[in-house]
């Protein structure tokens with residue numbers, strides 16, 4: 001098998017599509033992943049890398065990348081956009097988060113190994129042929145099956161490594177979630193070599209959801225406007241919230257969970273969040289808000305066990321309000337969390 005030499009250096013106004021060979025399987029069939037490149041007529045730099053499906057069952061980001069390549073006009077684009085809509089093609093084929101044979105989490109093995117397992121080789125080619133050639137990137141993910149959270153970028157720190165918050169704010173969500181990451185994660189390993197890659201969580205695994213796809217697409221356009229790749233103003237909420245911890249409510253019985261609120265709702269202390277009903281005994285368990293809080297996420301797959309998380313909540317003292325990100329190419333927009341909490345008489 002001849003290894004393709006990936007050339008991302010296309011002509012002004014050119015769109016190119018190709019595949020990268022990573023390794024071969026037991027029957028000799030190749031493992032490849034697809035890529036698209038487009039270079040605008042207004043300039044070659046910067047290079048933005050967009051990728052999705054590092055976890056093979058996370059689908060919304062694939063459609064976000066399709067939309068960028070369908071809708072961004074080469075006349076308007078300053079720079080190069082590289083899209084890898086499905087990185088983990090084996091896991092995608094298996095409708096699974098990871099390749100079921102190799103069983104390694106691709107987002108824990110970056111920068112990969114040239115002579116490693118299938119997953120490590122995919123990581124190696126993606127990291128060396130794509131990530132290292134980009135100025136910055138957006139790595140599109142979703143929550144795991146059942147974990148439907150509000151759209152948010154996930155900033156990760158590790159052993160003193162802390163990326164610039166600005167890239168995360170530039171996608172224009174109300175929320176940015178910050179937590180301690182792990183070795184081998186793409187945004188950690190790329191960030192350590194000076195390439196900011198924003199992990200952007202949009203929706204839930206195994207479904208295509210138009211609200212989350214649209215939010216992801218608008219987030220990419222905000223980022224491109226913020227960094228001058230497209231004309232126009234990035235829409236950034238006047239108040240963005242940096243969240244470093246959330247509270248999880250669990251079901252105390254097994255059965256079917258019926259949510260009564262949606263991600264993004266503001267609720268008052270004691271409000272009903274959902275009910276679990278046992279199909280065996282008819283018993284009911286009512287999940288109620290422990291305090292005034294914001295619904296970060298709600299379980300979207302109904303079958304639960306005793307102890308399964310059914311709601312992810314932010315109590316208002318856990319969020320840090322960031323100062324406004326005012327720049328000449330930013331248009332400040334209102335923040336739904338603030339408007340809703342004010343309407344309910346809840347103080348942030």
Ligand SMILES: [Zn+2]
Nearest residue numbers: 055058141142
């Ligand atoms: Zn993921």
